[in-house]
Amino acid sequence: MDRVVLSFGDSLLRSSDVSLLDPPRWLNDNVIGFAFEFLAASLSPPLSERVAFLSPEVSQFTKCCRDEAAAFLEPLALPCKDLILLPVNDNSGPEAGGSHWSLLAYVRRPPGFLHYDSAPGTNAHHARLMARNLSALLEGDGGFREERAPAQHNGYDCGMYVVCVAEALCEQHLRGCDDLILQSITPQYVTRKRAEWKDVIGELSRKSAVAPQP
Incomplete structure (x- = not known):
């Protein structure tokens, strides 16, 4: 039974989604979308007005x-x-x-x-x-640059790297941290974050007491 584990904002996670946080599995749109929504909701009001986490669905539509x-x-x-942070997928449709x-x-x-x-x-x-x-909506896009990434x-693990780098960039750009924060994103760090995100979902699920659904 693929039961509902968590309803959080616009995100709905089922047990099959949460199981993707166990390696070696790829994250899907639902897990990445939840992570982005949770990170956005975790920002204080002054910071939340300065950053946008776009969901995978909105990002794909933009592309x-x-x-x-x-x-x-x-x-x-x-x-x-x-x-503005957007997950990019190699799907053409x-x-x-x-x-x-x-x-x-x-x-x-x-x-x-x-x-x-x-x-x-x-x-x-x-x-x-x-x-x-996206540049059609923004004033003076300033060009495009490939950055050195973890x-x-x-x-x-590509999906987990997206979540980890997005969180790090938010810290770096909005809280005044230096570039070294990206260097902390190692394979071991990413594996640990899989478990931490699963714990976050479990804690939110217990708090919201979501009723099992078929």
């Missing part, structure tokens, strides 16, 4: 639907954000899927798109498409 992207994203007030995750960040000062790929070069094309479409040493 695939160029003409509609600006109007679709307008209610999010993205031009007012100092930092608007639906969920794909085989690799990376992270695209937009920084307003100095303006620019920064791409962090734990398997360098794999998602560059998809990240550039997303940046091009590297995965296996074939299944």
Whole structure:
């Protein structure tokens, strides 16, 4: 039975989703979307007004639907954000899927798109498409740059690297930390974070007392 484990904001996690946090498994849209929503909700009000965590679904729409992207994203007030974080998937269609995750960040000062790929070069094309479409909504996009990112040493941790790098960038850009924070994201750190995120979900589930569903 694939029961509901947690309902959190716009995220719904089932037992099959949570099991993906056990290695060696790939994270899906649901787990990454929950992690981004939880990180956004964890920010204090002054910081939450400066950063945007876009869900995998919204990010994929931004990449695939160029003409509609600006109007679709307008209610999010993205031009007012100092930092925008978007998971990038190598799926070419608007639906969920794909085989690799990376992270695209937009920084307003100095303006620019920064791409962090734990398997360098794999998602560059998809990240550039997303940046091009998003720039239509932002003033002075400042170009696109591939950043040196923490590297995965296996074939299944790309989604966890996206979550870990997104959290680190939020600390770095909004709380005044230095660049060394990304260097702490090692394979051992990523494995540990899998367990920590599973604990977070378990604690939230106990608190919300979600009733089992078929």
